[in-house]
Amino acid sequence: MIKQTNTDVGIDFSGSILRKIARPKWMITLLIFVFASFSASAQESWSLVKCIDYALQNNVDLNISLNNAESQKLTLLESKAKILPTLNMASGMYYNFGRSIDGSTNAITFDQTMYNNYGFVTSVDLFSGFIKLNTIGFNKYLLSANKEETTYIRNKLVFDILTAYCTALYSKGLSEVAQSQLTLSEAQYERMQKMVDVGKEAQITAQELKSQWANDKFNLTVAENNYNNSLVQLKQLLRLDASQSFNIDALALFSGYAQEKQNIDTLFNSALNVLPEIKQQEFLYLASLKDLAVAKGGIAPRIYMSAGLYTNYFDGDPLKFSQQIDNNQNQAVSMGIRIPIFNNASVYSDIKRKRIAVNDRELLLQKQKDILYSEIWTAVDDLQSAMYEYQSAIELYEFSELSLQNATTKLEKGLSSTTDYEVAKQRFIDAKESLLKSRIVFFMRKQMLEFYKTGNWDHIN
Numbered sequence: 001m002i003k004q005t006n007t008d009v010g011i012d013f014s015g016s017i018l019r020k021i022a023r024p025k026w027m028i029t030l031l032i033f034v035f036a037s038f039s040a041s042a043q044e045s046w047s048l049v050k051c052i053d054y055a056l057q058n059n060v061d062l063n064i065s066l067n068n069a070e071s072q073k074l075t076l077l078e079s080k081a082k083i084l085p086t087l088n089m090a091s092g093m094y095y096n097f098g099r100s101i102d103g104s105t106n107a108i109t110f111d112q113t114m115y116n117n118y119g120f121v122t123s124v125d126l127f128s129g130f131i132k133l134n135t136i137g138f139n140k141y142l143l144s145a146n147k148e149e150t151t152y153i154r155n156k157l158v159f160d161i162l163t164a165y166c167t168a169l170y171s172k173g174l175s176e177v178a179q180s181q182l183t184l185s186e187a188q189y190e191r192m193q194k195m196v197d198v199g200k201e202a203q204i205t206a207q208e209l210k211s212q213w214a215n216d217k218f219n220l221t222v223a224e225n226n227y228n229n230s231l232v233q234l235k236q237l238l239r240l241d242a243s244q245s246f247n248i249d250a251l252a253l254f255s256g257y258a259q260e261k262q263n264i265d266t267l268f269n270s271a272l273n274v275l276p277e278i279k280q281q282e283f284l285y286l287a288s289l290k291d292l293a294v295a296k297g298g299i300a301p302r303i304y305m306s307a308g309l310y311t312n313y314f315d316g317d318p319l320k321f322s323q324q325i326d327n328n329q330n331q332a333v334s335m336g337i338r339i340p341i342f343n344n345a346s347v348y349s350d351i352k353r354k355r356i357a358v359n360d361r362e363l364l365l366q367k368q369k370d371i372l373y374s375e376i377w378t379a380v381d382d383l384q385s386a387m388y389e390y391q392s393a394i395e396l397y398e399f400s401e402l403s404l405q406n407a408t409t410k411l412e413k414g415l416s417s418t419t420d421y422e423v424a425k426q427r428f429i430d431a432k433e434s435l436l437k438s439r440i441v442f443f444m445r446k447q448m449l450e451f452y453k454t455g456n457w458d459h460i461n
Contacts, residue, residue, distance in 0.1 A: 047249040048165050048460065051238060055161050058239050062157060065150040072146045076139040082132050085124035092117045118325070119310035126335075129300025134293040141287035148280035151456075155276065158457040162447065164234040166440050168248055171227035173436045178220040181429055185213040188421075191412070201414065208418040212425075253443045262380050267452055268373050274455030281368045285361040292354040298347040301339040308332045376452050383445045390438040393431070400424075400431035 096113045189209040195201040235246050272278055312328040407424035410416035450459045
């Protein structure tokens with residue numbers, strides 16, 4: 001199954017159940033964070049769709065899976081061809097010493113003789129316990145399972161790209177938040193320094209603001225390093241060169257408007273028909289049934305028929321080669337039956353072994369369904385939690401922004417200390433980061449639910 005993973009920058013895509021809070025008043029227009037690309041003309045900007053398309057074309061595991069499917073096609077073709085009669089041409093040269101038959105006179109001779117034998121031989125199984133037909137069915141189901149495995153690998157790759165892209169986008173947003181806070185700290189320090197210069201504030205106040213400014217510089221460096229690391233991870237996933245310039249575009253993130261909670265059972269029944277990992281297990285189960293039928297065919301009698309056209313050329317015969325080939329022709333037709341009686345108990349052991357394999361495949365299919373049900377259950381609850389978290393983050397952002405404005409005004413009027421200002425600013429930073437995180441988490445969980453509905457990631461654009 002496609003698993004949701006935790007990222008290094010603090011986004012938990014697996015999710016946790018959040019306490020339901022009161023929804024904010026929607027008098028305020030949806031706050032939009034624009035993840036603008038860094039203005040660096042030397043860097044190539046990649047969209048999410050471009051990253052996905054590039055990865056699908058260059059991923060090693062996906063190409064190996066495609067090769068496996070092609071190989072299985074050949075195996076299926078071979079099993080179909082085995083129904084047809086065989087036709088072979090044979091030729092041999094014989095040199096006799098001692099008593100033999102003279103090919104030209106048909107008399108007994110003790111002279112050394114040499115002759116060539118030529119022939120065409122064909123044979124066909126009239127009945128073999130339906131082994132060949134069941135083998136064809138077995139290979140058909142294996143081919144279908146291989147195709148579903150390819151689809152699964154493709155879906156997993158898209159999810160990995162999506163996760164890495166959103167992680168990089170989140171890191172980029174954090175660096176932009178850090179940059180804005182650095183700009184705010186610098187402006188506040190310069191404003192306070194001017195007030196110190198005219199004697200309206202003490203020098204220690206400006207020094208404290210300068211210390212906060214230095215701390216914001218450090219935070220910006222850390223945020224930029226995290227962003228660069230997330231880009232490196234995405235580039236590695238795409239198999240790009242280390243020297244290749246790379247940057248990411250913004251995403252049209254979904255809003256967190258209230259949505260009706262999905263019915264888990266309905267979604268599960270729909271996912272059973274579209275998810276490749278479920279269909280793969282179903283095909284493998286059906287293949288195991290055919291494999292058992294092949295093993296049972298080993299206890300059935302085998303009826304076969306063969307025919308041949310033969311001719312000889314004898315050295316020393318006065319007739320020409322073409323005349324001998326024509327005169328010495330003979331034909332043969334045979335039919336036989338082979339009934340298994342005792343084969344060291346191998347056939348019956350194979351049947352028992354294949355029955356166990358069928359039971360295992362049935363259990364694995366049920367296990368996969370149980371895992372899917374748990375994942376869908378979690379995904380539905382996670383989406384609701386993400387929606388409430390996003391709404392709460394908007395409300396927190398609005399109040400923290402107002403609190404920062406009030407703290408700034410009080411600081412400038414000398415009604416509060418730099419510590420109070422720093423506390424308000426840090427709350428605003430945390431709220432801004434929480435809003436950024438909640439939007440991306442909501443986007444991811446919305447995508448996951450769409451995936452369970454369709455079995456693919458084609459809805460990403």
